[in-house]
Amino acid sequence: MIAIKTEQLTYTYSQGTPFEKTAVDHIDLEIEQGEFVGVIGHTGSGKSTLIQHFNGLLKPSFGRVLINGTDLWAPDTNIRDYRFKVGLVFQYPEYQLFEETVFKDIAFGPTNMGMNPEQIKESVYQACHFVGLKEKYLEKSPFELSGGQKRRVAIAGVLAMNPDILILDEPTAGLDPKGRERILGQIKEYHRARHTTVLLVSHSMEDIAKYARKVLVINQSKVAMYDDVAKVFSRAQEITEMGLSVPQITRVFMQLRERGFDVNESVYTMDYAKQEILRLLAEKGV
Numbered sequence: 571m572i573a574i575k576t577e578q579l580t581y582t583y584s585q586g587t588p589f590e591k592t593a594v595d596h597i598d599l600e601i602e603q604g605e606f607v608g609v610i611g612h613t614g615s616g617k618s619t620l621i622q623h624f625n626g627l628l629k630p631s632f633g634r635v636l637i638n639g640t641d642l643w644a645p646d647t648n649i650r651d652y653r654f655k656v657g658l659v660f661q662y663p664e665y666q667l668f669e670e671t672v673f674k675d676i677a678f679g680p681t682n683m684g685m686n687p688e689q690i691k692e693s694v695y696q697a698c699h700f701v702g703l704k705e706k707y708l709e710k711s712p713f714e715l716s717g718g719q720k721r722r723v724a725i726a727g728v729l730a731m732n733p734d735i736l737i738l739d740e741p742t743a744g745l746d747p748k749g750r751e752r753i754l755g756q757i758k759e760y761h762r763a764r765h766t767t768v769l770l771v772s773h774s775m776e777d778i779a780k781y782a783r784k785v786l787v788i789n790q791s792k793v794a795m796y797d798d799v800a801k802v803f804s805r806a807q808e809i810t811e812m813g814l815s816v817p818q819i820t821r822v823f824m825q826l827r828e829r830g831f832d833v834n835e836s837v838y839t840m841d842y843a844k845q846e847i848l849r850l851l852a853e854k855g856v
Protein backbone atom coordinates (compact mmCIF):
# COMPACT_ATOMS: atom_id res chain seq x y z
CA MET A 571 0.00 0.00 0.00
CA ILE A 572 1.16 3.54 -0.70
CA ALA A 573 1.23 5.62 2.49
CA ILE A 574 2.27 8.94 0.97
CA LYS A 575 1.71 9.97 -2.61
CA THR A 576 2.25 13.38 -4.14
CA GLU A 577 1.20 14.44 -7.62
CA GLN A 578 2.95 17.47 -9.06
CA LEU A 579 3.11 18.89 -5.54
CA THR A 580 4.16 22.53 -5.65
CA TYR A 581 4.42 25.14 -2.90
CA THR A 582 5.28 28.79 -3.39
CA TYR A 583 5.88 31.13 -0.45
CA SER A 584 4.71 34.76 -0.72
CA GLN A 585 3.14 34.17 -4.12
CA GLY A 586 2.68 37.32 -6.18
CA THR A 587 5.18 39.37 -4.15
CA PRO A 588 8.83 40.25 -4.85
CA PHE A 589 9.72 37.61 -2.19
CA GLU A 590 8.05 34.77 -4.11
CA LYS A 591 9.92 31.49 -3.62
CA THR A 592 8.93 28.06 -4.93
CA ALA A 593 10.22 25.72 -2.22
CA VAL A 594 8.58 22.52 -3.57
CA ASP A 595 8.46 22.23 -7.33
CA HIS A 596 6.19 19.69 -9.09
CA ILE A 597 7.16 16.72 -6.93
CA ASP A 598 5.81 13.26 -7.78
CA LEU A 599 6.53 10.77 -5.03
CA GLU A 600 5.28 7.43 -3.72
CA ILE A 601 6.31 6.10 -0.32
CA GLU A 602 5.23 2.57 0.61
CA GLN A 603 3.53 1.85 3.93
CA GLY A 604 6.07 0.65 6.55
CA GLU A 605 9.09 2.16 4.80
CA PHE A 606 11.90 3.86 6.77
CA VAL A 607 13.03 6.78 4.64
CA GLY A 608 15.94 9.11 5.29
CA VAL A 609 15.37 12.57 3.82
CA ILE A 610 18.46 14.53 2.86
CA GLY A 611 19.10 17.78 1.05
CA HIS A 612 21.11 20.95 1.27
CA THR A 613 19.91 23.70 3.64
CA GLY A 614 17.01 25.47 1.96
CA SER A 615 16.39 22.66 -0.55
CA GLY A 616 12.75 22.35 0.54
CA LYS A 617 12.69 19.37 2.94
CA SER A 618 10.73 21.05 5.75
CA THR A 619 8.27 22.61 3.31
CA LEU A 620 7.67 19.22 1.68
CA ILE A 621 7.04 17.31 4.91
CA GLN A 622 4.66 19.95 6.28
CA HIS A 623 2.29 18.97 3.46
CA PHE A 624 1.99 15.41 4.71
CA ASN A 625 -0.23 16.25 7.67
CA GLY A 626 -1.93 19.20 6.07
CA LEU A 627 0.00 21.97 7.83
CA LEU A 628 0.63 23.49 4.43
CA LYS A 629 -1.84 23.48 1.57
CA PRO A 630 -0.33 22.87 -1.89
CA SER A 631 -0.16 25.87 -4.22
CA PHE A 632 -0.60 23.27 -6.95
CA GLY A 633 -0.88 19.47 -7.13
CA ARG A 634 -2.15 16.91 -4.64
CA VAL A 635 -1.10 15.02 -1.51
CA LEU A 636 -2.68 11.64 -0.82
CA ILE A 637 -2.31 9.86 2.51
CA ASN A 638 -3.32 6.19 2.45
CA GLY A 639 -5.09 6.99 -0.84
CA THR A 640 -7.08 9.98 0.48
CA ASP A 641 -6.59 13.40 -1.09
CA LEU A 642 -5.97 15.63 1.94
CA TRP A 643 -7.63 18.66 0.37
CA ALA A 644 -10.63 16.98 -1.25
CA PRO A 645 -13.88 18.66 -0.10
CA ASP A 646 -15.02 15.61 1.89
CA THR A 647 -11.70 14.98 3.69
CA ASN A 648 -11.56 15.93 7.36
CA ILE A 649 -8.04 17.38 7.49
CA ARG A 650 -8.05 17.28 11.31
CA ASP A 651 -7.93 13.46 11.26
CA TYR A 652 -4.65 13.63 9.37
CA ARG A 653 -3.03 15.87 11.98
CA PHE A 654 -3.28 12.79 14.23
CA LYS A 655 -2.62 10.08 11.64
CA VAL A 656 0.58 11.76 10.51
CA GLY A 657 2.77 12.64 13.48
CA LEU A 658 5.21 15.46 12.83
CA VAL A 659 8.14 16.04 15.20
CA PHE A 660 9.65 19.46 14.51
CA GLN A 661 13.20 20.58 15.12
CA TYR A 662 13.75 21.28 18.83
CA PRO A 663 10.26 20.00 19.71
CA GLU A 664 10.89 20.54 23.44
CA TYR A 665 10.26 24.28 22.92
CA GLN A 666 6.60 23.34 22.49
CA LEU A 667 6.27 21.69 25.91
CA PHE A 668 3.99 23.79 28.06
CA GLU A 669 1.96 21.69 30.51
CA GLU A 670 2.69 21.53 34.22
CA THR A 671 3.52 17.80 34.21
CA VAL A 672 5.18 15.44 31.76
CA PHE A 673 2.06 13.26 31.84
CA LYS A 674 -0.20 16.14 30.76
CA ASP A 675 2.18 17.12 27.99
CA ILE A 676 2.29 13.62 26.51
CA ALA A 677 -1.48 13.28 27.00
CA PHE A 678 -2.24 16.51 25.10
CA GLY A 679 -2.57 14.87 21.65
CA PRO A 680 -4.55 11.80 22.79
CA THR A 681 -6.90 14.09 24.76
CA ASN A 682 -7.54 16.23 21.67
CA MET A 683 -8.20 13.09 19.67
CA GLY A 684 -11.06 12.32 22.03
CA MET A 685 -9.59 9.20 23.70
CA ASN A 686 -11.15 8.21 27.02
CA PRO A 687 -9.07 8.53 30.24
CA GLU A 688 -8.17 4.83 30.24
CA GLN A 689 -6.96 4.95 26.62
CA ILE A 690 -5.07 8.17 27.32
CA LYS A 691 -3.24 6.59 30.23
CA GLU A 692 -2.33 3.52 28.20
CA SER A 693 -1.10 5.61 25.26
CA VAL A 694 1.03 7.78 27.53
CA TYR A 695 2.63 4.76 29.24
CA GLN A 696 3.28 3.02 25.93
CA ALA A 697 4.82 6.15 24.43
CA CYS A 698 7.07 6.52 27.50
CA HIS A 699 8.19 2.95 27.06
CA PHE A 700 9.10 3.56 23.40
CA VAL A 701 11.17 6.63 24.13
CA GLY A 702 12.81 5.07 27.19
CA LEU A 703 11.34 7.55 29.68
CA LYS A 704 10.97 6.21 33.22
CA GLU A 705 7.47 6.46 34.73
CA LYS A 706 8.81 8.37 37.73
CA TYR A 707 9.19 11.41 35.45
CA LEU A 708 5.49 11.55 34.59
CA GLU A 709 4.52 13.73 37.56
CA LYS A 710 7.50 16.08 37.21
CA SER A 711 7.43 19.40 35.41
CA PRO A 712 8.95 19.05 31.92
CA PHE A 713 11.13 22.03 32.79
CA GLU A 714 12.96 20.07 35.52
CA LEU A 715 14.29 17.59 32.95
CA SER A 716 17.55 17.53 31.01
CA GLY A 717 17.64 18.51 27.33
CA GLY A 718 17.69 14.88 26.17
CA GLN A 719 14.78 13.93 28.44
CA LYS A 720 12.71 16.92 27.30
CA ARG A 721 13.27 15.83 23.71
CA ARG A 722 12.00 12.35 24.60
CA VAL A 723 8.88 13.80 26.24
CA ALA A 724 8.17 15.82 23.09
CA ILE A 725 8.61 12.78 20.85
CA ALA A 726 6.46 10.68 23.23
CA GLY A 727 3.70 13.28 22.81
CA VAL A 728 3.57 12.48 19.10
CA LEU A 729 3.92 8.69 19.53
CA ALA A 730 1.05 8.71 22.05
CA MET A 731 -1.29 9.58 19.18
CA ASN A 732 -0.29 6.28 17.60
CA PRO A 733 0.32 7.81 14.15
CA ASP A 734 0.32 5.71 10.96
CA ILE A 735 3.12 7.87 9.64
CA LEU A 736 5.87 9.38 11.76
CA ILE A 737 7.91 12.27 10.39
CA LEU A 738 10.89 13.62 12.29
CA ASP A 739 12.74 16.79 11.26
CA GLU A 740 16.28 16.56 12.69
CA PRO A 741 15.10 14.85 15.90
CA THR A 742 18.60 14.64 17.39
CA ALA A 743 19.82 18.19 16.65
CA GLY A 744 21.81 19.57 19.57
CA LEU A 745 22.08 16.26 21.46
CA ASP A 746 25.37 14.54 22.36
CA PRO A 747 26.34 11.32 20.48
CA LYS A 748 24.94 9.05 23.19
CA GLY A 749 21.63 10.94 23.28
CA ARG A 750 21.44 10.84 19.47
CA GLU A 751 22.00 7.12 19.30
CA ARG A 752 19.43 6.44 22.02
CA ILE A 753 16.69 8.44 20.37
CA LEU A 754 17.32 7.05 16.89
CA GLY A 755 17.55 3.50 18.29
CA GLN A 756 14.18 4.00 19.98
CA ILE A 757 12.62 5.32 16.80
CA LYS A 758 13.96 2.31 14.93
CA GLU A 759 12.48 0.03 17.60
CA TYR A 760 9.11 1.82 17.34
CA HIS A 761 9.21 1.34 13.56
CA ARG A 762 10.01 -2.36 13.95
CA ALA A 763 7.27 -2.94 16.52
CA ARG A 764 4.50 -0.94 14.83
CA HIS A 765 5.45 -1.10 11.12
CA THR A 766 4.85 2.64 11.02
CA THR A 767 6.04 4.54 7.96
CA VAL A 768 8.94 6.72 9.14
CA LEU A 769 10.51 9.74 7.46
CA LEU A 770 13.68 10.96 9.12
CA VAL A 771 15.10 14.29 7.97
CA SER A 772 18.77 14.50 8.87
CA HIS A 773 22.01 16.23 7.90
CA SER A 774 23.96 13.23 9.23
CA MET A 775 24.71 10.77 6.46
CA GLU A 776 26.01 8.38 9.11
CA ASP A 777 22.61 8.34 10.83
CA ILE A 778 20.75 7.95 7.55
CA ALA A 779 23.01 5.06 6.54
CA LYS A 780 22.53 3.35 9.87
CA TYR A 781 18.77 3.67 10.28
CA ALA A 782 17.03 4.22 6.95
CA ARG A 783 16.29 1.66 4.23
CA LYS A 784 15.60 4.20 1.52
CA VAL A 785 16.87 7.70 0.94
CA LEU A 786 14.96 10.63 -0.54
CA VAL A 787 17.32 13.29 -1.87
CA ILE A 788 15.84 16.76 -2.33
CA ASN A 789 17.76 19.24 -4.43
CA GLN A 790 16.60 22.72 -5.43
CA SER A 791 12.94 22.03 -4.56
CA LYS A 792 12.80 18.79 -6.57
CA VAL A 793 13.35 15.08 -5.95
CA ALA A 794 16.86 14.25 -7.14
CA MET A 795 16.82 10.57 -6.07
CA TYR A 796 14.60 8.15 -4.20
CA ASP A 797 16.15 4.73 -3.84
CA ASP A 798 17.73 2.15 -1.51
CA VAL A 799 20.48 3.51 0.74
CA ALA A 800 23.25 1.58 -1.05
CA LYS A 801 22.16 2.79 -4.48
CA VAL A 802 21.94 6.42 -3.40
CA PHE A 803 25.33 6.47 -1.68
CA SER A 804 26.96 4.70 -4.63
CA ARG A 805 26.20 7.90 -6.63
CA ALA A 806 28.73 9.79 -4.52
CA GLN A 807 29.78 12.23 -7.20
CA GLU A 808 26.23 13.48 -7.88
CA ILE A 809 25.58 13.68 -4.12
CA THR A 810 28.74 15.75 -3.64
CA GLU A 811 27.76 18.07 -6.49
CA MET A 812 24.54 18.82 -4.59
CA GLY A 813 26.62 20.04 -1.65
CA LEU A 814 25.94 16.85 0.33
CA SER A 815 28.28 14.09 1.42
CA VAL A 816 28.27 10.31 1.62
CA PRO A 817 29.11 8.43 4.86
CA GLN A 818 32.83 8.49 5.72
CA ILE A 819 33.08 4.73 5.48
CA THR A 820 31.69 4.85 1.93
CA ARG A 821 34.43 7.31 0.97
CA VAL A 822 37.09 5.00 2.44
CA PHE A 823 35.79 2.04 0.43
CA MET A 824 35.64 4.10 -2.74
CA GLN A 825 39.31 5.00 -2.26
CA LEU A 826 40.14 1.32 -1.70
CA ARG A 827 38.47 0.47 -4.99
CA GLU A 828 40.32 3.24 -6.80
CA ARG A 829 43.54 1.69 -5.51
CA GLY A 830 42.63 -1.66 -7.02
CA PHE A 831 41.08 -3.51 -4.05
CA ASP A 832 38.13 -5.66 -5.07
CA VAL A 833 35.67 -4.30 -2.47
CA ASN A 834 32.01 -3.47 -2.84
CA GLU A 835 31.69 0.23 -3.69
CA SER A 836 28.46 0.76 -1.83
CA VAL A 837 29.54 0.01 1.73
CA TYR A 838 27.75 2.47 3.99
CA THR A 839 27.78 1.15 7.56
CA MET A 840 30.57 -0.01 9.89
CA ASP A 841 29.01 -3.47 10.20
CA TYR A 842 28.97 -3.86 6.45
CA ALA A 843 32.56 -2.56 6.26
CA LYS A 844 33.72 -5.16 8.79
CA GLN A 845 32.14 -7.96 6.74
CA GLU A 846 33.77 -6.67 3.54
CA ILE A 847 37.21 -6.44 5.16
CA LEU A 848 36.92 -9.95 6.64
CA ARG A 849 35.85 -11.28 3.24
CA LEU A 850 38.81 -9.58 1.56
CA LEU A 851 41.25 -10.91 4.15
CA ALA A 852 39.83 -14.43 3.81
CA GLU A 853 40.25 -14.24 0.02
CA LYS A 854 43.87 -13.28 0.52
CA GLY A 855 44.30 -16.15 2.97
CA VAL A 856 45.09 -13.85 5.91
Ligand SMILES: Nc1ncnc2c1ncn2[C@@H]1O[C@H](COP(=O)(O)OP(=O)(O)OP(=O)(O)O)[C@@H](O)[C@H]1O
Nearest residue numbers: 583584591593611612613614615616617618619620
Ligand atom coordinates in the same frame (compact mmCIF):
# COMPACT_ATOMS: atom_id res chain seq x y z
N1 LIG B 1 7.94 31.05 5.77
C1 LIG B 1 8.70 31.23 4.68
N2 LIG B 1 8.56 32.32 3.89
C2 LIG B 1 9.31 32.48 2.78
N3 LIG B 1 10.25 31.61 2.36
C3 LIG B 1 10.43 30.51 3.10
C4 LIG B 1 9.68 30.26 4.30
N4 LIG B 1 10.08 29.06 4.82
C5 LIG B 1 11.05 28.61 3.99
N5 LIG B 1 11.26 29.46 2.97
C6 LIG B 1 12.21 29.29 1.87
O1 LIG B 1 11.89 28.11 1.16
C7 LIG B 1 13.06 27.39 0.81
C8 LIG B 1 12.99 25.98 1.39
O2 LIG B 1 13.04 26.06 2.81
P1 LIG B 1 12.89 24.77 3.74
O3 LIG B 1 12.89 25.25 5.16
O4 LIG B 1 11.76 23.96 3.26
O5 LIG B 1 14.27 24.01 3.41
P2 LIG B 1 15.01 22.83 4.19
O6 LIG B 1 15.56 21.94 3.15
O7 LIG B 1 14.10 22.22 5.19
O8 LIG B 1 16.19 23.59 4.93
P3 LIG B 1 16.96 23.25 6.33
O9 LIG B 1 17.80 22.02 6.07
O10 LIG B 1 17.78 24.47 6.57
O11 LIG B 1 15.89 23.02 7.38
C9 LIG B 1 14.24 28.22 1.33
O12 LIG B 1 14.72 29.01 0.27
C10 LIG B 1 13.62 29.08 2.41
O13 LIG B 1 14.32 30.29 2.52
